Amino acid sequence: MKLAMTDFTPFASLLGGILIGCGAALLWLVNGRIAGISGIIGNLLTARHGDIVWRVAFLFGLIGAPWFYLALSGMPAVRIEASIPVILAGGMLVGFGTRLGSGCTSGHGVCGIARLSIRSVVATCLFMATGCITVFRTHRILGG
Numbered sequence: 001m002k003l004a005m006t007d008f009t010p011f012a013s014l015l016g017g018i019l020i021g022c023g024a025a026l027l028w029l030v031n032g033r034i035a036g037i038s039g040i041i042g043n044l045l046t047a048r049h050g051d052i053v054w055r056v057a058f059l060f061g062l063i064g065a066p067w068f069y070l071a072l073s074g075m076p077a078v079r080i081e082a083s084i085p086v087i088l089a090g091g092m093l094v095g096f097g098t099r100l101g102s103g104c105t106s107g108h109g110v111c112g113i114a115r116l117s118i119r120s121v122v123a124t125c126l127f128m129a130t131g132c133i134t135v136f137r138t139h140r141i142l143g144g
Helices: 010-031 037-042 049-073 084-100 105-114 118-141
Strands: none
Touching: 010 049, 010 105, 037 049, 037 084, 037 105, 105 118
């Protein structure tokens, strides 16, 4: 997928960020839980009975929201240039990395930094630096 500066949408990005922040704050205030997706999914099968309902509701909202948006605004133009094996390998590496890093970007980046967690600040800086290095290597050095 190629993005140009003409695709820059600051209002939609700001609104999306506000909604993510409000959702994370609401989950923390109501349930005392952090909205880290890897933790919500990773602990779903081993959760206590009272914890299953909110986890499933959170996941339904996470999956259902794009479908709701799609129904309102139509399908955006998306072109995936990677092969299925590359996508699967990337997904496996992300899953391994979230376990290794004790959380994902949503848990560390949104919730951890908001709680002023030094561990989350370091983890998020490493996530971002690794992403920048990967994009640089893929696009500039490997020509992808």
